[in-house]
Amino acid sequence: YPIEQLAVNCDFLETCYLLLNGELPNAQEKSEFDSLVMRHNMVHEQLHFFLRGFRRDAHPMAVLTGLVGALSAFYHDSTDVSNPHHRHVSAIRLIAKMPTLVAMAHKYTKGQPYMYPQNDLSYTGNFLRMMFATPCEDYKVNDVVERALDRILILHADHEQNASTSTVRLCGSSGTNPFAAIAAGVACLWGPSHGGANEAALNMLEHLQANGGVAKVGEFMEQVKDKNSSVRLMGFGHRVYKNYDPRAKLMQETTKEVLMALGLENDPLFKLAMELERIALEDQYFVDRKLYPNVDFYSGIVQRAIGIPTSLFTAIFALARTVGWIAQWNEMLSDPDYKIGRPRQLYVGSSRRDVPKMDAR
Numbered sequence: 001y002p003i004e005q006l007a008v009n010c011d012f013l014e015t016c017y018l019l020l021n022g023e024l025p026n027a028q029e030k031s032e033f034d035s036l037v038m039r040h041n042m043v044h045e046q047l048h049f050f051l052r053g054f055r056r057d058a059h060p061m062a063v064l065t066g067l068v069g070a071l072s073a074f075y076h077d078s079t080d081v082s083n084p085h086h087r088h089v090s091a092i093r094l095i096a097k098m099p100t101l102v103a104m105a106h107k108y109t110k111g112q113p114y115m116y117p118q119n120d121l122s123y124t125g126n127f128l129r130m131m132f133a134t135p136c137e138d139y140k141v142n143d144v145v146e147r148a149l150d151r152i153l154i155l156h157a158d159h160e161q162n163a164s165t166s167t168v169r170l171c172g173s174s175g176t177n178p179f180a181a182i183a184a185g186v187a188c189l190w191g192p193s194h195g196g197a198n199e200a201a202l203n204m205l206e207h208l209q210a211n212g213g214v215a216k217v218g219e220f221m222e223q224v225k226d227k228n229s230s231v232r233l234m235g236f237g238h239r240v241y242k243n244y245d246p247r248a249k250l251m252q253e254t255t256k257e258v259l260m261a262l263g264l265e266n267d268p269l270f271k272l273a274m275e276l277e278r279i280a281l282e283d284q285y286f287v288d289r290k291l292y293p294n295v296d297f298y299s300g301i302v303q304r305a306i307g308i309p310t311s312l313f314t315a316i317f318a319l320a321r322t323v324g325w326i327a328q329w330n331e332m333l334s335d336p337d338y339k340i341g342r343p344r345q346l347y348v349g350s351s352r353r354d355v356p357k358m359d360a361r
């Protein structure tokens with residue numbers, strides 16, 4: 001299915017169903033799946049004590065890596081990874097609980113009370129409420145924001161053998177607990193070359209905006225092209241995509257929709273990002289190297305407009321990618337011939353030698 005059609009015609013839970021089952025759900029299947037997921041979104045109360053162990057200014061990805069790993073200490077009833085039913089239960093639990101964990105990490109940072117899930121809301125509407133509501137007043141989900149964030153989750157759901165998915169596969173191939181394997185994926189995604197790029201891209205735009213904005217773009221691009229500088233155009237380039245990432249175009253359109261809906265159409269960062277893209281796509285350095293915007297280039301701007309703090313962007317990416325990780329983990333373990341992973345290496349070190357005594361070294 002073309003991602004452009006999924007992002008427009010489906011919601012995130014339909015995409016989750018597709019990734020887990022290989023087919024899109026019909027109305028009955030969708031209703032049952034949505035209800036199943038929404039009935040597993042609470043986490044064990046004991047997890048509140050895990051959060052208290054973190055400093056309030058801990059990076060949300062440090063917290064999320066810890067919380068997801070900690071889930072492996074709670075669910076002893078479904079950790080036989082050779083049992084398809086156990087794998088299904090773990091998949092549903094992870095998809096259902098990630099929004100709750102991400103929202104808890106956010107509330108903990110802010111010093112606000114956690115908001116419990118509300119099952120009569122949509123998956124994404126419930127996440128927005130857990131993130132931004134307080135016990136002090138009713139919270140109304142903004143339909144445009146809900147739809148935009150749901151689309152962002154779809155765009156991030158799965159993407160072949162990227163670094164974090166390969167991490168989950170390799171980790172899961174030992175037969176370890178599914179929550180431990182997903183925690184490994186969260187840890188890998190955190191890196192600025194991977195899922196951490198959306199946070200890095202927005203920080204880059206804000207730094208540029210604070211230091212001359214569009215007028216200084218030319219100077220910045222010279223730094224990016226200078227091999228001696230460590231400056232990279234975050235949100236550009238890809239390990240495998242050597243053309244325009246279709247997700248980036250959809251992300252740009254979604255960003256425009258949200259900014260218009262929120263009266264932020266003149267957002268200077270969005271204008272700066274589009275100017276950066278225009279210049280990069282015309283610059284021979286980028287043309288020669290087939291560097292295009294990737295999924296992370298615009299996602300920070302729309303998440304910032306929604307009110308999501310920059311440090312939480314990668315946690316949102318992890319929330320979305322959990323279904324891709326767990327679907328691929330399940331695919332691997334469903335193969336009766338699967339074996340523990342063992343990447344090959346070409347040894348190019350010293351040839352065989354004897355250990356010299358200390359005084360001879």
Ligand code: SDX
Nearest residue numbers: 159162193194195197232233234235236237238239289294
């Ligand atoms: C994601 O794998 C996936 O599918 C990942 C992902 C997913 O959905 O899971 O799509 C999500 O991780 C997207 C990528 C997010 N990362 C960033 O936006 C960080 C910035 N990008 C770069 O760090 C880089 O592009 C990588 C890490 C993404 C890819 O690195 P590569 O494979 O080294 O890039 P390349 O081989 O295409 O580089 C070719 C040339 C090199 O220069 P030369 O040595 O040939 O002179 O382009 C240069 C690179 O130095 N280059 C960049 C650049 N990316 C590559 N120069 C400036 N800015 C950049 N962003």
